[in-house]
Amino acid sequence: MLTYLFTDIGSDSLYHHLYQCIKKDILSGELSAGTKLPSKRSFAKNLGVSNITVENAYAQLQAEGYIYSIPKKGFYVREISDLIPSVQNTQADFAESETPHTQYVADFVSNRIHPEQFPFSVWSKLLRETLLNRHEELLESPPWGGILELRRAISNHLKEFRNMEVSAEQIIIGAGTEYLYGLLIQLLGRDKIYAVENPGYHKIAKIYESNGVKRCFIPVDREGMDVGKLEESGSHVAHISPAHHFPTGAVTPIGKRYELLGWATRSSGRYIIEDDYDSEFRLAGKPIPTLQGIDRSERVIYMNTFTKTLASTIRISYMALPCHLLKEFEKRLSFYSCTVSNFEQYALARFVEEGYFEKHINRMRTHYRRVRDELMASIRKSPLASCCKITEEDAGLHFLLHVDTRLSDEELLRRAEQSGIRLSSLAEYYCKPALDIPVHTFVINYSGLSVQKIPKVVKMLIKCILC
Amino acid sequence: MLTYLFTDIGSDSLYHHLYQCIKKDILSGELSAGTKLPSKRSFAKNLGVSNITVENAYAQLQAEGYIYSIPKKGFYVREISDLIPSVQNTQADFAESETPHTQYVADFVSNRIHPEQFPFSVWSKLLRETLLNRHEELLESPPWGGILELRRAISNHLKEFRNMEVSAEQIIIGAGTEYLYGLLIQLLGRDKIYAVENPGYHKIAKIYESNGVKRCFIPVDREGMDVGKLEESGSHVAHISPAHHFPTGAVTPIGKRYELLGWATRSSGRYIIEDDYDSEFRLAGKPIPTLQGIDRSERVIYMNTFTKTLASTIRISYMALPCHLLKEFEKRLSFYSCTVSNFEQYALARFVEEGYFEKHINRMRTHYRRVRDELMASIRKSPLASCCKITEEDAGLHFLLHVDTRLSDEELLRRAEQSGIRLSSLAEYYCKPALDIPVHTFVINYSGLSVQKIPKVVKMLIKCILC
Numbered sequence: 001m002l003t004y005l006f007t008d009i010g011s012d013s014l015y016h017h018l019y020q021c022i023k024k025d026i027l028s029g030e031l032s033a034g035t036k037l038p039s040k041r042s043f044a045k046n047l048g049v050s051n052i053t054v055e056n057a058y059a060q061l062q063a064e065g066y067i068y069s070i071p072k073k074g075f076y077v078r079e080i081s082d083l084i085p086s087v088q089n090t091q092a093d094f095a096e097s098e099t100p101h102t103q104y105v106a107d108f109v110s111n112r113i114h115p116e117q118f119p120f121s122v123w124s125k126l127l128r129e130t131l132l133n134r135h136e137e138l139l140e141s142p143p144w145g146g147i148l149e150l151r152r153a154i155s156n157h158l159k160e161f162r163n164m165e166v167s168a169e170q171i172i173i174g175a176g177t178e179y180l181y182g183l184l185i186q187l188l189g190r191d192k193i194y195a196v197e198n199p200g201y202h203k204i205a206k207i208y209e210s211n212g213v214k215r216c217f218i219p220v221d222r223e224g225m226d227v228g229k230l231e232e233s234g235s236h237v238a239h240i241s242p243a244h245h246f247p248t249g250a251v252t253p254i255g256k257r258y259e260l261l262g263w264a265t266r267s268s269g270r271y272i273i274e275d276d277y278d279s280e281f282r283l284a285g286k287p288i289p290t291l292q293g294i295d296r297s298e299r300v301i302y303m304n305t306f307t308k309t310l311a312s313t314i315r316i317s318y319m320a321l322p323c324h325l326l327k328e329f330e331k332r333l334s335f336y337s338c339t340v341s342n343f344e345q346y347a348l349a350r351f352v353e354e355g356y357f358e359k360h361i362n363r364m365r366t367h368y369r370r371v372r373d374e375l376m377a378s379i380r381k382s383p384l385a386s387c388c389k390i391t392e393e394d395a396g397l398h399f400l401l402h403v404d405t406r407l408s409d410e411e412l413l414r415r416a417e418q419s420g421i422r423l424s425s426l427a428e429y430y431c432k433p434a435l436d437i438p439v440h441t442f443v444i445n446y447s448g449l450s451v452q453k454i455p456k457v458v459k460m461l462i463k464c465i466l467c
Numbered sequence: 468m469l470t471y472l473f474t475d476i477g478s479d480s481l482y483h484h485l486y487q488c489i490k491k492d493i494l495s496g497e498l499s500a501g502t503k504l505p506s507k508r509s510f511a512k513n514l515g516v517s518n519i520t521v522e523n524a525y526a527q528l529q530a531e532g533y534i535y536s537i538p539k540k541g542f543y544v545r546e547i548s549d550l551i552p553s554v555q556n557t558q559a560d561f562a563e564s565e566t567p568h569t570q571y572v573a574d575f576v577s578n579r580i581h582p583e584q585f586p587f588s589v590w591s592k593l594l595r596e597t598l599l600n601r602h603e604e605l606l607e608s609p610p611w612g613g614i615l616e617l618r619r620a621i622s623n624h625l626k627e628f629r630n631m632e633v634s635a636e637q638i639i640i641g642a643g644t645e646y647l648y649g650l651l652i653q654l655l656g657r658d659k660i661y662a663v664e665n666p667g668y669h670k671i672a673k674i675y676e677s678n679g680v681k682r683c684f685i686p687v688d689r690e691g692m693d694v695g696k697l698e699e700s701g702s703h704v705a706h707i708s709p710a711h712h713f714p715t716g717a718v719t720p721i722g723k724r725y726e727l728l729g730w731a732t733r734s735s736g737r738y739i740i741e742d743d744y745d746s747e748f749r750l751a752g753k754p755i756p757t758l759q760g761i762d763r764s765e766r767v768i769y770m771n772t773f774t775k776t777l778a779s780t781i782r783i784s785y786m787a788l789p790c791h792l793l794k795e796f797e798k799r800l801s802f803y804s805c806t807v808s809n810f811e812q813y814a815l816a817r818f819v820e821e822g823y824f825e826k827h828i829n830r831m832r833t834h835y836r837r838v839r840d841e842l843m844a845s846i847r848k849s850p851l852a853s854c855c856k857i858t859e860e861d862a863g864l865h866f867l868l869h870v871d872t873r874l875s876d877e878e879l880l881r882r883a884e885q886s887g888i889r890l891s892s893l894a895e896y897y898c899k900p901a902l903d904i905p906v907h908t909f910v911i912n913y914s915g916l917s918v919q920k921i922p923k924v925v926k927m928l929i930k931c932i933l934c
Contacts (some may be wrong), residue, residue: 061543063861064755065690065720080722115602127810131591134580139778175642175806182649182783190679206802212657223532253532255547276820288531311606313809315642335673339642342780343594344808394530 001038001046017058022057026066026077033079077102104455105218105420109253111397112448113311117367122356122392126347127451140341144334146173146318150349154318157352160277164293166320174330175339177305177317178207184301184319185337187329188237188271195235197225199429201246204239204275217353217431220245224252227259235270238263243279243288247429247443249400257291263351264299269327276304280361281368281396291427298322306348309361316340316348367399371446371454380459383466398445400426402438403465409439414465421457468505469498478892482517482523489524493533493544500546504534572887573924578864579915580778584834589823593814605809611801613640613785614809616817621785624819629746631760633769633787639796642806644744644772644784645674649801651768651786652678654796655698655704655738662702664692666896668713671706671742684898687712691719694726704738705730710746710755714896714910716867717858723756731766737793743771747828748835748863773815776828783807783815835864838913838921845925850933865912867893870932872907879909882931888924 002238004021006014023444027127036044037058044054061067067075072251087113114428130138145151151168163283175178185194188215196205198409208215219226225240235418238260242252249267252260266268276289292302307318321329338345351357376399405412409425426441449457471488492498505513507521516519517758525542528534534542570601597605612618620636623630641647649658650670652661657680663672665684675682683700687695692707705727709719719727731737749755759769772784788796805812818824843857843866860866872879876892882889916924 063718063720065718065722065724078720078722078727110608112608113606115606118602118606120598120602124595127594127598128591131587131594135585135587139580139582139585139780141577141579141779157706175646177802177805178803179642185811186677186679203802210653210800212653251530251532253530255532271742273788280670303921312608312804313606315804315806315808335670336645337643337779337782339782340644341782341811343809344811359925 002043002047004357005048006047015055015060018047018049018053018057019060020048022061023064024068026080031077032172033077034084035077036073037075037077039074065181071408075423076250087208094240103420104422105460106453107422107448108398108442108444108446109422109424110448111308111312111445113364114448117364118311119356119360123347123351126350126356127343130343130346130350130410138347140342142338142342142345144330144338145171145338146338146340147345147349148344150352151318153349153352157357158320160292161358161432162276162290164302164320165288170320170323170326171318172321173316173318173338173340173345175315175317176307177275177303177319178203179339180319181273182211182315183205183329184273185213186333187198187325192236192269193234195225195230195233196412197240197249198431198434199246199426200241200431202429202431203366205431217434219434220248220250222248222250224250224255225260227256227263230263231266236269239273239275241275241277242291243276244282244396246277246425247398247400249394249398252291254294257294261273261297261299264295265297270299273301274300274302276302278308278396279304280309281365291321295322298324308359308363312350317346319409334384346389368447371449371451372399372455373448374451375444375449378454379461382458384458387465397447398443401442401444403440403442405465407465411466412440412442416461419460419464421460421464451461468510469833470513473514473516475852482508482527484528485514485520485524485659488531489528490531493528493547498544499584500544502544503540504542504544506541520801521821528882536765548801551737554808556704556883557682570887571889572927573920574910574915575911575913576889576891577915578775578912579696580831581915584831586823586827590814590818593817593823593881594810597810597813597817601813604813607809609809609812610639611797611803611805612636613805613807614812614816617812617819618785620744620816620819623846624824625787628825629743629757631757631769631787631867633649633759637787637790637793638785639768639788640783640805640807640812642782644770644785644786645670646806647770647784647786648674648740650796650800651740652680653800659703659736660701662692662697662700662705664707664712665898665901666714666893667708669896669898674897677804680808684901687715687717687903689715689717690723691717694723695732697727697730698733703736704740705836706740706742708742709758710743711749713744714865714867714891714893716861716865718755719758721761721803724761727758728766729762730762731762737766741767741769743769745863746771748832750860758785758881762789768792776824776831782809834837835914838916838918839919842913842916843926845921846928849925851931852923854932864911864914868909868911869905870907870909872932875908879907879931883928886927886931888927888931 004018006017009017040054040058044051057066062069066078066084067231068078069075093207113340150173151171154171155166155168158166174183192213194208194213194215196215197219197220205215216235220230224242224245225238230238242249242257251359260272261312264272276290290298290302298416302320306314307317372393376393379388387404389402391400391402409427413423413425424443426443427439430437470483473484476484507525511518513520514605525534528535533545535545573674582871583616615635617640618638621638622633624633626634656728659680659767661675661680661682662685663682664687666687674746682722683699683702685696691709691712692705699707709724711718721889731739743757746755757769759767769787773781774784839860843860854871858867858869876894880890880892891910893910894904894906895905
């Protein structure tokens with residue numbers, strides 16, 4: 001009779017050891033298809049284990065399909081070995097694919113917030129209280145649009161600070177705007193053409209590409225997207241950031257806004273995605289009123305995110321849909337579960353509702369204004385003054401540095417990289433071919449810079465540009 | 468000269484009030500295009516406010532595009548009024564679109580976890596410590612695949628509990644499997660045909676539909692997906708749950724698993740998405756080994772989620788990609804930011820690493836086993852015994868109740884609904900037309916049921932079925 005040793009099985013259970021032994025023999029062919037296994041009782045007796053041990057091992061083998069039972073006859077080995085595909089050695093020469101990023105002295109490309117600026121204690125308190133007091137609600141599946149409390153808080157915030165009339169129900173919460181763009185493609189249609197800004201965030205165009213929909217690049221001038229070119233392009237959806245275009249910093253003036261709305265209403269099925277990603281950080285004057293706020297024809301989908309305002313590692317964004325699109329969304333896409341955990345939604349709801357968000361924004365504006373002012377002053381007082389010009393400095397979190405130099409952009413970027421400064425040129429944000437791509441213009445995103453570092457960084461810039 | 472009253476402005480700032488007044492007059496046409504506005508100084512004097520007030524108001528109007536300046540001449544009203552599209556009254560008769568869900572006495576459809584089962588104190592402690600000790604890391608953008616610590620913890624967990632060899636780098640974290648399916652479509656291609664199980668979770672088919680890719684339904688028998696039909700269908704990707712098919716409870720035996728792998732290796736570009744969504748809750752024996760674990764040809768994409776095991780409101784799932792697909796992902800899709808907040812990723816990493824997850828799973832298995840056993844015993848001891856049969860009770864969190872009755876399924880479901888029991892029939896999970904759709908079979912997902920409620924619920928079932 002079949003027998004196995006039960007020595008050296010370590011912490012393994014008896015039944016599992018037996019299961020492993022039999023499985024191995026089946027896979028190796030030692031126990032061939034059709035072989036009848038010993039009856040549980042006699043096998044147990046033979047092995048010196050309990051009936052239950054054999055029973056459990058057989059049950060597991062049966063559940064996994066290695067053996068089968070014929071009632072009143074016993075257990076048999078199944079036909080499997082010739083099904084095992086021959087092993088192809090395709091295990092790739094797989095190296096660590098994500099190298100940790102370089103530590104820069106200054107990173108003028110990424111958005112970053114320093115620990116001393118994040119409201120850890122408040123956030124911690126709110127999360128703690130949420131976890132303590134809302135056990136029931138935390139485990140309740142949220143509505144597809146997200147926790148109503150958060151959506152109400154956002155609706156109130158939009159009313160108070162952006163003068164927008166958006167009901168809580170119109171707001172849909174998602175784990176980042178990138179995710180929401182994907183939902184919008186499903187909502188608005190894959191047969192549509194999506195117009196994106198040129199220059200602009202490459203990521204937005206990439207998302208449309210990756211989702212397999214047509215997108216076209218429309219030039220952006222100092223007033224935002226060119227409406228004539230937009231009309232010519234045959235696009236159905238315009239994805240724009242009228243409050244503050246990245247990277248040029250262009251603010252779309254009211255006249256142009258009405259022109260854009262005019263474009264959207266001229267033909268049915270046209271929409272504008274208004275990406276209001278950093279309007280809170282306009283450093284001079286009040287935030288620019290939204291396109292959504294002046295839209296009377298339900299053509300504007302408003303999007304914003306807490307990822308920019310709070311921390312890039314908090315993945316909570318939202319969009320406000322016009323009512324007819326909301327109905328469409330409910331009909332076709334509400335089967336998707338909300339992608340943000342309840343915990344964070346409840347904590348954020350209180351953060352917004354109880355005024356912490358506003359306080360945080362104000363504190364950050366003051367901080368960013370100070371960084372910007374000191375950086376600009378430092379540049380203007382330095383030898384760079386003679387060859388550099390700064391523009392678009394009122395828009396949020398970055399300005400443009402125009403350099404009068406004989407160095408190529410590539411050379412300048414290489415020098416910066418070498419000395420530990422991460423920099424990008426305005427030209428990089430253009431999709432080629434494009435007309436009038438500016439040279440010698442660099443995008444200075446100062447959100448990650450600390451005031452203390454400014455003298456050092458300006459010295460390094462001088463070295464890169466003037467030496 | 469233009470003049471405005473500064474009484475009754477409440478808490479509004481002077482400059483903002485002035486800005487509002489001028490804007491209103493521009494929009495109404497009172498101030499027509501081309502009109503020159505008063506010089507800042509004289510206007511300020513006339514209004515009895517400071518120069519700064521006028522300056523700020525003009526700056527805001529200029530930023531928004533209502534006025535423009537000609538250097539050394541002054542400020543002029545822009546041409547905008549005729550651009551304003553006529554107001555269409557399309558504001559929909561918008562009612563509250565998300566009605567709160569009915570309170571059921573028993574819900575045999577949704578997955579739910581009761582507050583006493585969620586490890587609030589541990590989770591709270593881990594979140595608190597994370598927030599206290601990891602300020603720097605919390606604000607650092609995570610790698611595109613997610614926080615490495617979490618991926619390492621998952622890799623170890625998979626090795627220990629599922630006997631899988633998956634490196635941390637192969638694991639990609641996302642906010643729910645639904646989101647990850649969307650990424651997989653982008654990775655594997657929109658030109659592919661995706662095979663889904665019939666019967667099965669409607670949501671999976673819906674996601675493929677909504678993403679505009681072809682999907683076909685392949686029948687599932689007691690051993691899982693029909694490989695012959697899969698081959699015939701011309702599909703490229705098979706989306707299956709071999710450990711535990713929903714809703715039939717079928718476990719794919721090892722022979723069939725090799726057949727499926729054989730299918731995948733027979734032609735290039737074929738893949739299997741192995742959805743292992745509740746394998747942890749197999750209540751008898753050990754979890755069934757994964758397809759991924761026996762795949763030597765890099766054809767299996769493994770997916771699992773903490774949404775089922777921890778709480779449906781914690782949106783953290785993951786997939787393990789074969790190495791060659793990981794490279795492809797990095798090349799084409801790593802521009803996407805990870806959709807789960809750092810906070811939760813760090814907390815979950817410790818939860819898994821420090822054994823809390825295992826403990827939680829064990830506790831939940833004990834709990835679910837008890838609910839299942841008591842519910843089944845209660846049914847078997849009741850008058851239902853004569854007309855009901857229970858099958859597939861070992862698989863996680865649900866069993867099938869076959870009812871011998873002359874009532875139609877619809878009538879039975881209606882009665883249940885009326886008495887406060889949410890129930891679904893097995894037939895509902897079929898995509899029609901399909902052969903052999905079972906009738907009088909109901910899916911009893913008992914995850915949300917408390918032991919205390921069982922006698923009451925069984926009484927109600929008796930009333931629905933026997934009266």
